[in-house]
Amino acid sequence: MLNYLSAFTWLLFVSHVPALPTRFNKHTNERPVIGILTQIVTDEVMKPYGNTYIPAGYVKYIESGGSRVMAIRVDDHEKYYEDVFQKINGLLLIGGAADLETSDFARVAKIFFNLALKANDAGDYFPIWGTCMGMQQLSVLVAGENLLTNTPAENEARPLNLTAEAYQSRMFWDFPSALMEALTQEPLTANFHHYGLTLETFQENKYLNNFFTILSTNIADNGAVFVSTIEAKKYPFYGVQWHPEVNRFSWDRTKTFPHSYHAVQLSTLLAQFFVNEGRRSLHHFEDPREEDKVLIYNHTPLYTGNFTAYEQVYFF
Ligand SMILES: *[C@@H]1O[C@H](CO)[C@@H](O)[C@H](O)[C@H]1NC(C)=O
Numbered sequence: 001m002l003n004y005l006s007a008f009t010w011l012l013f014v015s016h017v018p019a020l021p022t023r024f025n026k027h028t029n030e031r032p033v034i035g036i037l038t039q040i041v042t043d044e045v046m047k048p049y050g051n052t053y054i055p056a057g058y059v060k061y062i063e064s065g066g067s068r069v070m071a072i073r074v075d076d077h078e079k080y081y082e083d084v085f086q087k088i089n090g091l092l093l094i095g096g097a098a099d100l101e102t103s104d105f106a107r108v109a110k111i112f113f114n115l116a117l118k119a120n121d122a123g124d125y126f127p128i129w130g131t132c133m134g135m136q137q138l139s140v141l142v143a144g145e146n147l148l149t150n151t152p153a154e155n156e157a158r159p160l161n162l163t164a165e166a167y168q169s170r171m172f173w174d175f176p177s178a179l180m181e182a183l184t185q186e187p188l189t190a191n192f193h194h195y196g197l198t199l200e201t202f203q204e205n206k207y208l209n210n211f212f213t214i215l216s217t218n219i220a221d222n223g224a225v226f227v228s229t230i231e232a233k234k235y236p237f238y239g240v241q242w243h244p245e246v247n248r249f250s251w252d253r254t255k256t257f258p259h260s261y262h263a264v265q266l267s268t269l270l271a272q273f274f275v276n277e278g279r280r281s282l283h284h285f286e287d288p289r290e291e292d293k294v295l296i297y298n299h300t301p302l303y304t305g306n307f308t309a310y311e312q313v314y315f316f
């Protein structure tokens with residue numbers, strides 16, 4: 001009776017969580033493809049190799065979660081993205097340096113964001129993850145304006161100041177308690193940013209506040225408290241101001257990339273979490289030949305360890 005009762009309570013509880021873990025979901029897609037928006041090359045040393053790029057660490061990160069990757073160019077028409085949206089199972093918005101309102105990156109992010117809102121509203125599950133600038137982009141899309149201010153934390157690894165909500169979040173749902181403890185004590189999250197959202201800005205903005213739950217905060221070098229981890233309340237959208245991918249895939253000796261046991265575990269579990277969200281999307285390519293042609297495997301990353309902070313970069 002007790003077991004029966006607690007199972008029932010659990011069901012009641014999970015019915016209020018918009019994004020159940022996949023293990024409770026009947027229909028899953030075990031051949032997911034996650035799209036990654038390319039970044040415009042602005043760095044002079046990278047210009048000889050292409051107009052757009054994706055650091056390979058992001059690709060490895062998604063692949064490590066059990067997904068394939070499609071690089072998505074940012075210079076195409078809306079119709080193209082509408083078509084791509086029906087074929088991929090999630091979107092990763094990566095870090096970089098683009099104008100969050102006027103760039104092609106912002107334009108394409110907005111198209112996907114609006115498609116994802118509509119799809120999720122209609123029961124068509126589609127996750128989006130923003131890392132660093134990607135999270136900032138999500139905040140601009142939700143708030144309808146750029147609310148970033150100076151919150152410098154450049155090349156610094158930190159523990160997270162987790163909120164009470166973090167312990168009921170989807171993002172950390174599967175984390176062992178030892179890792180949750182380590183997250184608050186050990187420098188597991190690498191920061192490379194000048195700008196961010198202060199806690200105050202966030203809480204004073206009704207759009208952000210209604211849309212996202214804050215899972216963690218951190219203190220910037222100038223003393224500002226910034227929001228470092230968020231998840232949407234009613235959508236499978238997630239944002240981190242820090243860089244989970246570097247914990248396993250970046251090794252530049254001048255950078256504070258965390259590589260400890262817990263750092264690697266954190267990166268691994270978040271990649272698995274996001275890809276698992278992608279498994280809930282049943283979008284797919286009708287034609288397997290088209291799928292084969294657009295996957296990242298058609299591209300070869302270039303060794304860039306001698307002129308960038310990335311070991312390898314895909315150029316397009
Ligand atoms: C962590 O966050 C809480 C609540 O937001 C705040 O009261 C506390 O001072 C913060 N601690 C640190 C170390 O940032």
Ligand SMILES: *[C@@H]1O[C@H](CO)[C@@H](O)[C@H](O)[C@H]1NC(C)=O
Pocket residue numbers: 303306307
């Ligand atoms: C980096 O190394 C490659 C060889 O691996 C070389 O071809 C290239 O010129 C080097 N680039 C710079 C900027 O040193």
